[in-house]
Amino acid sequence: MVLGKVKSLTISFDCLNDSNVPVYSSGDTVSGRVNLEVTGEIRVKSLKIHARGHAKVRWTESRNAGSNTAYTQNYTEEVEYFNHKDILIGHERDDDNSEEGFNTIHSGRHEYAFSFELPQTPLATSFEGRHGSVRYWVKAELHRPWLLPVKLKKEFTVFEHIDINTPSLLSPQAGTKDKTLCCWFCTSGPISLSAKIERKGYTPGESIQIFAEIENCSSRMVVPKAAIYQTQAFYAKGKMKEVKQLVANLRGESLSSGKTETWNGKLLKIPPVSPSILDCSIIRVEYSLMVYVDIPGAMDLFLNLPLVIGTIPLHPFGSRTSSVSSQCSMNMNWLGLSLPERPEAPPSYAEVVTEEQRRNNLAPMSACDDFERALQGPLFAYIQEFRFLPPPLYSEDPNVPWLLCVDSDEQQCGIVKALGKETVILSALEASTRSPLCPALMRRGSFPLP
Incomplete structure (x- = not known):
């Protein structure tokens, strides 16, 4: 008997919105189909799906250990939100090559439905960043006797909703x-x-x-x-x-x-x-x-x-x-x-x-x-x-007081007040005649006069 071949293996999601984009939130049910098209009969040990959601970060930094010695420090961290596995055809053991462990799939197109529920706990929104990401995906694996498995992974989007009406x-x-x-x-x-x-x-x-x-x-x-x-x-x-x-x-x-x-x-x-x-x-x-x-x-x-x-x-x-x-x-x-x-x-x-x-x-x-x-x-x-x-405007405020000030290099002090579009700056000598506080100004800053 001449065995057929796998022409295509695809994953499609049942979308919850009108835009036909697979977008989900905490507690939603993710459902879809694994689509398999074959030419001729094939023998299959199993068809599995694996769904996972996780956040992962990774970056490296160069360190100097002295004596012209340098090394690279890796920083990695991961948070898993859910991990779901299911068998659509066959059994758990993929190493069983006996005739009893085979399933025959005839030529044509075949659909295998799957569904799983996202956790009710908050999930991070899908994200792709410079040093990390938040990803949610479904992977399908088709195992056949004496052949390498056919694998396909497809991502879907999760939003942790933020209501700006709060x-x-x-x-x-x-x-x-x-x-x-x-x-x-x-x-x-x-x-x-x-x-x-x-x-x-x-x-x-x-x-x-x-x-x-x-x-x-x-x-x-x-x-x-x-x-x-x-x-x-x-x-x-x-x-x-x-x-x-x-x-x-x-x-x-x-x-x-x-x-x-x-x-x-x-x-x-x-x-x-x-x-x-x-x-x-x-x-x-x-x-x-x-x-x-x-x-x-x-x-x-x-x-x-x-x-x-x-x-x-x-x-x-x-x-x-x-x-x-x-x-x-x-x-x-x-x-x-x-x-x-x-x-x-x-x-x-x-x-x-x-x-x-x-x-x-x-x-x-x-x-x-x-x-x-x-x-x-x-x-x-x-x-x-x-x-x-x-x-x-600051210059139009009638309540702006005279201010004692010292410039940034702490070499000059005086009194300033905004008058229209101009600023009057009195010298230290003139300031001392208007305020007894001027000689005490030995630090940077501005202070309103009594």
């Missing part, structure tokens, strides 16, 4: 920073930066509305910018390896001395990226919005606002619980924001991100020059109209 992710994020440039005995005016975003949680495909005010009282030309960063952290053997990658960025207008720029909801779109991973013990993926001022010849002025990229999009206000709406309203009042009813909710993560896009790693950040790269694709998605009441 109060902690609806709370606005804000911050303020300033910087004074010093060169030897000369001190220029301050550069001040304040920024706000309406909430902490977003989903891919949304645009972050950035409200910011940048005031340049220095003598240099500065440029305000903003960027979204992804930070991947990998843990093994008590060590941590971190990778920071640029996701998206934008650039404002250059500011000359004495100028101010205001961003009234400047849009920065979130491209298709992996959701935040916050519950895995060996891999952590976090995001942040960095609003900063590019200062030539000096350290930039940075302001970091944390972000969480979720999978369940924002619901209209009307569909939220009263507690969530109350929490959001309270925080909005604190920031001086007034939001109207939201439009239609943005798309969910699964609707925006394709399987191919999820597998593509982000381009790593090589240097600060990467900020200059333009974000590809349309930046404008949807502008939500609402009023923003920014705080007064």
Whole structure:
């Protein structure tokens, strides 16, 4: 008898969504079929499936042992989420080559169904990183007598859902920073930066509305910018390896001395990226919005606002619980924001991100020059109209006190006060006539006068 051949062995999943992408969550039942096509009759000992989900990290570091001796230190760690095995044809023992242990499969196409349930405990979201990954897969193995087994592995995606409608992710994020440039005995005016975003949680495909005010009282030309960063952290053997990658960025207008720029909801779109991973013990993926001022010849002025990229999009206000709406309203009042009813909710993560896009790693950040790269694709998605009441400029605040200050090299002290677009700096002699505290200033800092 002439034995046939295996023409194809494939795995297909029964998808739970309309996009025909195999996406699952904790507690879901993963079902599918192993498709076998043969030409002629074949004898089979067994057809098995093996399903597994695990997170794994690995990296190496070079160590110097002295005396011109170096070695490589390996760091590896693994967490298993589930491990399932099943036999679709035959029996457990693959080393049994007796005639009684064979199953005959006739020519044609054959389907063998399988199913298993994912654990109810939280699972890490599928992820491919620089030094680690979170993977879920099903492997089929066809064993035949006196022949090598035919093996096939196919991955599926798991999302540990993050609902951005929770109060902690609806709370606005804000911050303020300033910087004074010093060169030897000369001190220029301050550069001040304040920024706000309406909430902490977003989903891919949304645009972050950035409200910011940048005031340049220095003598240099500065440029305000903003960027979204992804930070991947990998843990093994008590060590941590971190990778920071640029996701998206934008650039404002250059500011000359004495100028101010205001961003009234400047849009920065979130491209298709992996959701935040916050519950895995060996891999952590976090995001942040960095609003900063590019200062030539000096350290930039940075302001970091944390972000969480979720999978369940924002619901209209009307569909939220009263507690969530109350929490959001309270925080909005604190920031001086007034939001109207939201439009239609943005798309969910699964609707925006394709399987191919999820597998593509982000381009790593090589240097600060990467900020200059333009974000590809349309930046404008949807502008939500609402009023923003920014705080007064530092120079416009009538309550700004006179400040005693010492410059960075601790060689000069004086009193400064912002007056309109100018800054008055009194000498140490003039300062001593206005305040008895000036002789006591022997350390760096600024102190309000009584």
